[in-house]
Amino acid sequence: MRWYWIDRFLEFESGRAAVAVKTVSLSEEHLHDHFPGCPLMPNSLVIEGFAQLGGILVGEHIGFAGNMILAKVPKAEFEFSPQPGDTLTYRAKIEYVKEDGALVAGESHIGDKLHAKVEVFFANVLETDRSRRLFSDAELLAMMKMLGVYRVGRTATGEKLVPPKLGEIPDPARLAGRS
Amino acid sequence: MPDREEIFSTVREILCDALGVDEDEVVPQATLTDDLGAESIDFLDIVFRLEKSFEIKIPRGELFPDNVLSDERFVQDGKITPDGLKELRARMPYADVDKLEANPDIKEMSQVFTVDMICRFIEGKVGVES
Numbered sequence: 396m397r398w399y400w401i402d403r404f405l406e407f408e409s410g411r412a413a414v415a416v417k418t419v420s421l422s423e424e425h426l427h428d429h430f431p432g433c434p435l436m437p438n439s440l441v442i443e444g445f446a447q448l449g450g451i452l453v454g455e456h457i458g459f460a461g462n463m464i465l466a467k468v469p470k471a472e473f474e475f476s477p478q479p480g481d482t483l484t485y486r487a488k489i490e491y492v493k494e495d496g497a498l499v500a501g502e503s504h505i506g507d508k509l510h511a512k513v514e515v516f517f518a519n520v521l522e523t524d525r526s527r528r529l530f531s532d533a534e535l536l537a538m539m540k541m542l543g544v545y546r547v548g549r550t551a552t553g554e555k556l557v558p559p560k561l562g563e564i565p566d567p568a569r570l571a572g573r574s
Numbered sequence: 575m576p577d578r579e580e581i582f583s584t585v586r587e588i589l590c591d592a593l594g595v596d597e598d599e600v601v602p603q604a605t606l607t608d609d610l611g612a613e614s615i616d617f618l619d620i621v622f623r624l625e626k627s628f629e630i631k632i633p634r635g636e637l638f639p640d641n642v643l644s645d646e647r648f649v650q651d652g653k654i655t656p657d658g659l660k661e662l663r664a665r666m667p668y669a670d671v672d673k674l675e676a677n678p679d680i681k682e683m684s685q686v687f688t689v690d691m692i693c694r695f696i697e698g699k700v701g702v703e704s
Contacts, residue, residue: 466615469592491622495634498622514591516619 399542400444401485407548409556410456412488415448415542417441421479435476438511441483441503442471445513448487449499451544453517456492458559459535463497466518470500473511481505487513495519532561577703581696585689588623592616602690610689624692630699637695638687639665643680654678662686668694 406414419436426434446465453463487501496518503511548556586600593610606612617638625632635641642648648658662671669691
């Protein structure tokens, strides 16, 4: 099982921006300990949600060439803590993206209320010994479909985003010349 | 074309955002690692932010020539060789490499990476109004 910290994409514009939602549920076990009798969504999991949203946004843009991993969190400012029943809307955009890294900045709202401002910085570990793929092609595509990327996704020129065929996603080890 | 104060002001803002430091900590002589707490991944972030803010391209290794420091021709037994210092002067005309003359220990390289060094690098890239 993987921990998903976004539930669904509402908008996805390739190479530019995306909107996703996360609904907080009392059935999430960790909320029973954070805190007993007072369930609050941990800020760290909001950051992870932005990392997942940003990682997919950046990864799709570069054709999943390599492994964009969360390398630092330059900014994480929170106004309050969400409770079960809240739906968090994450809006994020790519500030910059290059072969070796990317910065994604975004805001979280609950309704009209600003909840958080987060920046996540990714490094592409293409050229290191850790360059093995974190997901199989099939897992990656299944995840993208499950999160609705191809249901709402648009290319930079506004056409419907089409999923790559299995086998079209480059292998980072091959790209690094080690296979 | 920006003047020196404008360049410093933008660089200060970038370093505050990238490193989470306060404005008053970002003074020209502050070193990125020892004074402002930068780690290796921060250098990549800083380069990207400089590119975006100043609308310039900074090829890998141009501002922070880490490939010089990993070259055994230029670093031996933890010391930067005379050839290494010569290479650094050629590659980093915007930096005060002379301060390494007395103690060329590679660890002292962090003393070269200052806020002022970044400002001088940017001045060389975009020009500066006198």
